Amino acid sequence: MDVLLFTKMLSDKQINDLKRMQYKYSVSDVSEFIALLKSTMYKCLPLRDFSGKALVYLDNITRVNLSSVKLLLSPQINENSFSVKAMEDEIHSTLTIENIASSRDSIRRILGGYAPLNENENSIYGIKRGLEFIADLDHKITEANLHKLYQTSVGEYLDENDKLLPTHTYRHDDVFIVGNKVEQQGLHHSKLPEYMGELIEFINQKDDIHDLVKAAVIHFYIAYLHPFFDGNGRTARLVHLWYLVQQGYSSALYVPFSSYINDSRKDYYKAYSLIEQNANISGMIDITPFLSYFIENIYNKLSLERSQSDTLQIYKNLLSEGRITEKERDLWNFVLSVYGVNEFSTKQLERDFRNAAYATVRSFVLKFETLGLLFGQKYANKVKYRVR
Template sequence: MDASLFTKMLSDKSVTDLKKLGYKYPQADIKEFVELLDTGFYKTLPLKDFNGGNLVYLESVAQVRLSAAKVLLTPQASTQLYGVKAMEEEIISTFTIEQIDTSRDSVRKILSGYAPSDESENRIYGMKKGLEFISDPANKISEETIYQLYQLTIGAFLPEEDRLLPGSKYRHDSVYIVGDKVEHTGLPWQKLPDYMANLVAFVNEESSMNDLLKAALIHFYIAYLHPWFDGNGRMARLMHLWYLVQQGYSSALFVPLSEYVEKSRKGYYDAYTLAEQNARISGVLDATPFLVYFIENVYHKLGSALPAPSTTDTFKKALEQGGVTEKEQALWHFVLSAYGDGTFSTKQLEKDFGNAAYATIRSFVLKFEKLGLLTPQKYGNRVKYQVTK
């Protein structure tokens, strides 16, 4: 193939959709293009497809901006295990993706420490326990801890027919993901122990792959294998977060990754479909469509999820100069955790914080507004505040 034609095809915006690329170029060119990718451009991964072939991805196409990693690496001064507001959105969004009914009031109730009162709240409680589990650095990723996470988060709340057999970490029968037609068949259950052991080895080995891409690939592979009868999507998203936490991305649990996925849900499912559709054309399972989806729709949209570095620096400076009391520091950490980039009123903060008089709350808000850390938002005669971006 002519080098200029190959370069043109590689830079084509349809490069992650071989069927669409086939509408623009002759099939002979598509065949030669894929062969060239296979000989020198695909990065081979130590994960297997259902036929035993290696997964691949195009490193030149799946590029994450450094700013995305910086957002997730931003240290959190909060003593919270996770951002409460972020995890409220995470739970609501992950359930919405899987079409599980829940309510924001119930999520807030469970995250506030109340006991569940029905089946829906049991599921929320499971997610809360799962988030607490993956936030603990002592819980390293292994087959045993993945099983513990699954049982804690999902398995304990399933009907009898969907539960794992005693002594089994994975499903014991076939599973089909069905839309208008059968869209995906999970890995034959007999192969799951070997494939999951291989995934855990990949998770824990040193590799040259970008951490954010590796987390997204783990996410993709869990959903591809479908190791359980139910809850595979939730587990894929939890595993994604868990890997980032294990790699030291301290803000991973302070941004609602699933909220970004839910907002682009069609693209999320289409990315899985594209990967399998391309494999039928090329004979290679290329994870690039999913990685590109995640880069464009999640990672590169995280910039506004956390306070601007200048806001964090301003707070640190005021703290170092003795301009912030212990109570004000606690209130600031609470605001970051409880409201994220949302708005709140002084009355709401007084009620939610629960350990300060209204005069203290009012003084804190006015002082932090003056410091430039809080920005007022006027709604008629009412004023709400938001962490300065």
């Protein structure tokens, strides 16, 4: 193949859609292009497709924005293991992606320590328990702990027909992933222990794959294998977060990843479909479409939150200089945990915090606005604030 044509195809925006590439160029050009990628550019993963061949991806188009890395590595001032606001958003979004009904009121009730009242609230309670499980750094990613996470967050709340057998770590029968048509059959159940064992080994081995890319690989592979009858998507998203937490990305617990996925849900599922469609043309499972989706729609979007990370650094400096009182510290931690980046009023903060007079709350808000940590927006005769 001519080098100019190869470089043109390599930089084409449609590179993740081989069918469109065939229309744009030709079937023979795409065949030659794939052959060159196989021999010169594809990176092989120590994970296998259903036929036993290695999964591959293109490293050159799966680069992560460094500001996303900085944000996720930034230590949080708040002492809570998981932001309450982030937990609420994560629970609501991961269930919405699966078309499981969940109201914000129910989520707040469960997060407030109340027992679930119905099936939908059981689902909420399960994800809450799952998030608390992965927030504990002592819970290393092992096959036994993965089973415990699944049972804790999903398995215990399923219908009897979808539950794992008492002596099984994974499903004991075959499963089909069905949309408007059958799109994929999960890995044959007899192979799951072997393939999942390889995944756990991959998770814990040291390699040159960027942590954020590797987390997305893990996410894809769990959904691809479909090791459970139900709850594979929820489990994949939890394990994605779990891996980042274990690698030291402490702020992953403050980012509701699933809300970004839910906002781009159509593209999330399209990435899976493209991988299957491309495999029919190339004869291999190239997971670049999924990695590209995650980098563009989730990781790179995190760079927009960088200003909040800078705000936290300013606060940390002020705290070390002794310019923040103990009560102000408590109010600030409360604002971060409960409101996140959402707006609140002084009256709302007084009511929700419950341990400070209105004058104290108002003084805190005005001081932190002056310091550049809060931003006030006037609405008619009311002012609402949010973290800058």
